[in-house]
Amino acid sequence: xxxxxxxxxxxxxxxxxxxxxxxxxxxxxxxxxxxxxxxxxxxxxxxxxxxxxxxxxxxxxxxxxxxxxxxxxxxxxxxxxxxxxxxxxxxxxxxxxxxxxxxxxxxxxxxxxxxxxxxxxxxxxxxxxxxxxxxxxxxxxxxxxxxxxxxxxxxxxxxxxxxxxxxxxxxxxxxxxxxxxxxxxxxxxxxxxxxxxxxxxxxxxxxxxx
Amino acid sequence: xxxxxxxxxxxxxxxxxxxxxxxxxxxxxxxxxxxxxxxxxxxxxxxxxxxxxxxxxxxxxxxxxxxxxxxxxxxxxxxxxxxxxxxxxxxxxxxxxxxxxxxxxxxxxxxxxxxxxxxxxxxxxxxxxxxxxxxxxxxxxxxxxxxxxxxxxxxxxxxxxxxxxxxxxxxxxxxxxxxxxxxxxxxxxxxxxxxxxxxxxxxxxxxxxx
Numbered sequence: 001x002x003x004x005x006x007x008x009x010x011x012x013x014x015x016x017x018x019x020x021x022x023x024x025x026x027x028x029x030x031x032x033x034x035x036x037x038x039x040x041x042x043x044x045x046x047x048x049x050x051x052x053x054x055x056x057x058x059x060x061x062x063x064x065x066x067x068x069x070x071x072x073x074x075x076x077x078x079x080x081x082x083x084x085x086x087x088x089x090x091x092x093x094x095x096x097x098x099x100x101x102x103x104x105x106x107x108x109x110x111x112x113x114x115x116x117x118x119x120x121x122x123x124x125x126x127x128x129x130x131x132x133x134x135x136x137x138x139x140x141x142x143x144x145x146x147x148x149x150x151x152x153x154x155x156x157x158x159x160x161x162x163x164x165x166x167x168x169x170x171x172x173x174x175x176x177x178x179x180x181x182x183x184x185x186x187x188x189x190x191x192x193x194x195x196x197x198x199x200x201x202x203x204x205x206x207x208x209x210x
Numbered sequence: 211x212x213x214x215x216x217x218x219x220x221x222x223x224x225x226x227x228x229x230x231x232x233x234x235x236x237x238x239x240x241x242x243x244x245x246x247x248x249x250x251x252x253x254x255x256x257x258x259x260x261x262x263x264x265x266x267x268x269x270x271x272x273x274x275x276x277x278x279x280x281x282x283x284x285x286x287x288x289x290x291x292x293x294x295x296x297x298x299x300x301x302x303x304x305x306x307x308x309x310x311x312x313x314x315x316x317x318x319x320x321x322x323x324x325x326x327x328x329x330x331x332x333x334x335x336x337x338x339x340x341x342x343x344x345x346x347x348x349x350x351x352x353x354x355x356x357x358x359x360x361x362x363x364x365x366x367x368x369x370x371x372x373x374x375x376x377x378x379x380x381x382x383x384x385x386x387x388x389x390x391x392x393x394x395x396x397x398x399x400x401x402x403x404x405x406x407x408x409x410x411x412x413x414x415x416x417x418x419x420x
Contacts (some may be wrong), residue, residue, distance in 0.1 A: 155404055158395040162384040163377040163405055170376025171369055185368040194365055195373055198412025 016054045018044040020068065023061045028107040032062060032115035062115065069108055070130040073101055077137060087145030088204065092196040094138060095168060099192040102172045106179070113176045135161045142203070151203045160203070167195055226264045228254040230278065233271045238317040242272060242325035272325065279318055280340040283311055287347060297355030298414065302406040304348060305378060309402040312382045316389070323386045345371045352413070361413045374409055381405065 022044030026035045037058055041048045055061045077097055084090045102109040138161035145151030171191050178185045232254030236245045247268055251258045265271045287307055294300045312319040348371035355361030381401050388395045 155408075156396045156401070158384065159381055159401050159404065162380040163408070166376040166378070166380025166383075167373040168376070169380065170372040173376075174368065174372040186366045191366070191369050194369065198365075198373070198409060201411040202408025 015044075015046060015050065019046060019051055019054060019061070020065055023065055024107050024111055027062070027065075027115055028110040032058075032111070037061075062111075065108075066112065066128070067130060069105070069112070070128075070134060073098075074130060074134055074137075076101075077134075081137070081141075087141050087148065087150050088200050090141045091138075091145075091164070091199060091203070092193075094141070095164065095196045095199070096189075096192045098168050099172065099188040099195075102175065103188045106176075109172060110176050110180075113173050135165055138164050145203070155203055164199055167199075171195065225254075225256060225260065229256060229261055229264060229271070230275055233275055234317050234321055237272070237325055238320040242268075242321070247271075272321075275318075276322065276338070277340060279315070279322070280338075280344060283308075284340060284344055284347075286311075287344075291347070291351075297351050297358065297360050298410050300351045301348075301374070301409060301413075302403075304351070305374065305406045305409070306399075306402045308378050309382065309398045309405075312385065313398045316386075319382060320386050320390075323383050345375055348374050355413070365413055370413070377405055377409075 019040060022042075023035075023040045026039045026043050030039065035058065037051055038048050040058075040061065041051050044051075051061075055064065077094065080093050080097055081090050084093055139157035142151055142155065142157040142160045146153050146155075146157075171186075171188070175184070175186065175188055175191075229250060232252075233245075233250045236249045236253050240249065245268065247261055248258050250268075250271065251261050254261075261271075265274065287304065290303050290307055291300050294303055349367035352361055352365065352367040352370045356363050356365075356367075381396075382398070385394070385396065385398055385401075
């Protein structure tokens with residue numbers, strides 16, 4: 001019985017996963033508003049009704065897609081950061097991994113950049129707890145760097161987490177848009193290192209140029 | 211006749227302006243989706259029908275609000291920048307003026323941050339030409355600074371305009387959200403200078419911390 005239950009759970013997980021993967025493809029091709037639940041069902045190779053065993057509606061698919069992607073990214077990020085001690089190297093790792101993941105999961109990044117931020121239902125009703133956790137990784141690194149006197153103490157951690165995330169996110173948006181227009185203006189891997197250079201220089205150096 | 215026409219035009223401009231100012235107040239209080247055209251008419255002190263003499267619908271009010279605000283900001287920005295020659299100082303001026311305007315026009319900034327980016331109709335159908343112009347001011351400064359060998363040549367202007375705008379925009383969003391939650395975490399004027407410090411340090415200094 002227990003074994004059967006486990007097998008059923010595994011099968012169920014597979015189906016749910018297939019629906020999520022199908023949703024990424026459909027959303028990134030047709031846009032969120034242009035996609036139907038039946039398109040996702042076809043892409044995932046399941047019956048339309050099956051989707052409603054796992055998800056309330058199309059919005060719910062988007063919300064769970066965001067949540068699970070962030071869960072995976074959070075785990076990967078924490079693992080990679082635990083291998084570094086230096087706060088400055090941690091910041092470089094964070095920026096690299098974030099932009100790497102945009103490049104690695106292009107279709108998902110498209111959905112996040114172009115669809116998610118336009119789903120007002122999502123933005124208003126769903127408190128993105130994991131997103132807050134993700135941003136707070138940055139402010140925790142900054143705080144730690146200030147305690148050990150590696151990072152300038154006058155750089156507010158809450159401001160810095162927004163500055164670093166905002167810069168990465170807008171670079172990712174520009175990259176996604178340039179792909180859609182079929183002319184790439186910059187490569188993400190290169191950007192990651194340049195952006196890290198900028199923040200590390202700014203976080204460690206005395207004021208200048210004013 | 212000509213004089214009468216001028217007077218009529220002026221009156222008409224006033225009404226249009228009153229509707230836009232009323233819209234800022236209504237959108238920032240009730241949210242875009244929660245606002246009705248009649249709420250805006252009441253706030254502006256005009257008849258409901260008058261609104262449709264100037265605007266197609268609620269979406270159109272938001273679009274024109276965005277466009278005109280950006281027009282004013284573009285003019286002010288260009289004027290302020292023309293008074294500086296040094297590319298590094300120009301970047302500091304840009305960041306200061308952008309965040310100053312968020313602080314100065316708080317209600318408008320709320321509408322922009324919380325409503326505009328969630329209006330999928332807006333984001334998809336309206337090509338924000340002035341927004342592109344605004345971003346390109348940054349890349350032009352970077353390019354000029356590279357030509358005069360003040361700014362590191364390996365910092366891609368298209369990347370840098372996104373990095374600087376993204377950092378400012380996300381800081382503005384954090385500030386707007388923290389106001390709504392009634393606990394301010396940082397002040398924008400201070401942020402502007404710190405953020406400028408960071409970008410100036412990064413744009414002028416050799417790679418380090420890697």
